Amino acid sequence: MPQTDFILLRISDTYDFHKLPFLHVPQNEPRNSHAAGMPFIDLFAVVSRLEKAGYRERVIDLPYRMARSKRFDVESSIKKLEAPVFAIGMNETVQVRDALEVARLIKKYRPESRTIFYGCAAIHFHLGLINYPDVDCVMRGNFDGTSAAQFMQAAVVGRFSKIPGLVWKEKSGRVRQNELSADFASPNLNVTEYYTSVAGQILRYRAFDSAALLKRWLHHPEISIFKTGCAASPLFVSQETSGELPAFRAPEDVYRDIAELCRFSPAPVSIKGDIRMPGENYGERLLSLLQHRPVANQLVLELGDAAPAFFIQEIARASPGFRLNIAPGSHDESVRKMLGHTYSNRDLESTIESALRAKVQSVEILFLIGLPGQTAESVIETTIYCEYLLRRFDGDRRLSLSIAPCSLPCSSPLLESPESYGFKPRFRTFEQRLDALALPGWKDRLEYQTAEMSTEQIAAATYGSLIFLVRLKAKYGQLPYRKSEEIVANYARGIEMSYRLDEIIKNGRTDELASLKPEIDRINDYAAGSHQNLSLPLMMMRPQNLLALGKAMAESNPWRR
Structure with missing residues (x-):
């Protein structure tokens, strides 16, 4: 060797x-998502x-x-x-x-x-x-x-x-x-x-x-507008939360990377970061390059804020059949405002409508559970808002709605002072965090909770909202009924397993954990395979x-x- x-x-x-x-x-x-x-x-x-x-x-x-x-x-x-x-x-x-x-x-x-x-x-x-x-x-x-x-x-x-x-x-x-x-x-x-x-x-x-x-990587190609490799979701990066915005690459360099990837792969290319964030017509310059020297691949773009119709049209001209990812976090405008985003639900809906009219291939809307100011009742209202969106847009299959527990990425500027934004760290020392990472239940590994929701409430709201959303999509024809019931059954197994793990850890019967592994693997494998x-x-x-x-x-x- x-x-x-x-x-x-x-x-x-x-x-x-x-x-x-x-x-x-x-x-x-199942949804159109890309591996990092x-x-x-x-x-x-x-x-x-x-x-x-x-x-x-x-x-x-x-x-x-x-x-x-x-x-x-x-x-x-x-x-x-x-x-x-x-x-x-x-x-x-x-x-x-x-x-x-x-x-x-x-x-x-x-x-x-x-x-x-x-x-x-x-x-x-x-x-x-x-x-x-x-x-x-x-x-x-x-x-x-x-x-x-x-x-x-x-x-x-x-x-x-x-x-x-x-x-x-x-x-x-x-x-x-x-x-x-x-x-x-x-x-x-x-x-x-x-x-x-x-x-x-x-x-x-x-x-x-x-x-x-x-x-x-070539099957799921991604490039970034940021100079550093650590790029947070646009939901957690704004002028209000970051103070000083991160360093950005020149739009000409981003275009060259897109063109280089398209030489080797036909897969959709994800652009990490909202291309409007750097200001100074950054997004317009990048889209202009793509319009004058088009690439064959679809582009997947992120929006950290609502976008006007003319900007969506410019994206469509630069990349016909583009895909769009938006993470409003919550339907509650006051919750979004705590993270520095002031756009209204009307603005969000207008953006979705403009994208659908521009023949977007997919619009993925991500809601989160466990945000500051968000209560369990607010999460239920978010799922009701999801039904409103599906009803308003006639169950359009291109509109993909998702919900997940909030997890602050390590690249998020909010981690510098999470308490000032309403997040309550569950661990005060590095060693406490390491000990939690060894626990079998996912809610026990969550780093943050809020004044409004504990980790137990976040877990319960997560399973409940996922079940509601899956059945909602079946109702509007986005998912076959039989498939939706299979997914719901797996969520039910996850809920039951969470209770069993809580009881085992509480009573100190950790020797029983090994016997649960085959069942836990089946729950995890079904979710991953879906x-x-x-x-x-x-x-x-x-x-x-x-x-x-x-x-x-x-x-x-x-x-x-």
Whole structure:
């Protein structure tokens, strides 16, 4: 096996999920949703930069390996790995505990190796993470190809003081924090370079982790208007909540990335972030580029606010058959206002109407449960508002309504002071949060509640509203009746399991948890399997996609090493 200089580990939300029983958050019925792709872009950018710098990098995708075989053992796999540097990426809070466990295993078998944590969750929890003995460094800035190459050079001599945004330990154990850089590098995509790195890893290690990630990304491509890889939902990013808006990429760079993705994939391309947010005609400039040099793929756009009819028409001209995602959070305008959004329900409905008239392929409206100012009664009123929308738009199948418990993403500026916006943190210390992540019930792992709703009320409202919404869609012909009753039955099993888990934890009978795993897996698997598979087989690729793919593979020349 060739020597490896740098290993990037991608971890799951639930460490060693084949063995541990965790009841997942209940999901909506099938809808057109995209898997998060931004972390993949960051990963490939790092790998490509290290490859060009002459390092032998390797990607290990633990969720991919666990999904392929129930006999896969995480510890045995890590025991076989060897490299001077292990980088562990984590973008969600639920991954923190698992990342620390993976770091412990690395240090157990490779105590001389350095571990570095990166990603949105690492940025948010850097002060807690760095105090663990198995964590050598945490990147609280943007971890891109440049910083990864800098880290490799610094690791040789053990001098890390020049790497912007790095939190690290001296030999004495003293924690040091380097200054953040105000200059966020945001290189354009180069899928050909990504294929080069993937081909090299396949030949060197006979492993397909990076190839599987690249395939998933091209099946669900995403690009961002933000310079950093941590992009929060527009619902949680506004001038009122953020104070200072994040740094944005130039619309010309965003367009180049869209065009590059469309060369290799026919799948819809999601643009993360409301393109009107940067101001200064940013959205108009991007749409103008798309109108004058159109791409063949559909575009999926996010709106953090209602949009006037003329703007929707401009989107339709730039991307016929576009898709639109809007997250009002609540039907209650006063609840939205607490998050800095002042548009009315009339404005929201006008936006939906304009999109449907512009021949949008789908409009997804996401409501949340557990927002500040929201009560259990308000959640019921939200579901009634959902029926009003379906009735107003004649049950149009292009209108997709969803509801889910609120979870603040690690990239949200609200996390800097959640109490000032009405969120009540359930955990005061980093260790309390880690302990909660080990609990089997999803409501026990929620980080926040509000003055109006406890976690128990959030859970009850979630199941109740999901059941109501599923039957509502069956009533308006958006979902077959038999399918809707199957989904409702699975929600009922989830409710019953939640009660059983509460009783087991309350009475200290944790030895019974293992026996519940098969039943919990069936509940989770049904919810996961209910989502539409948007993967595109080879036969659905356009000729120009196949041509670009063949050219990239030819240019990659993986035999050079």
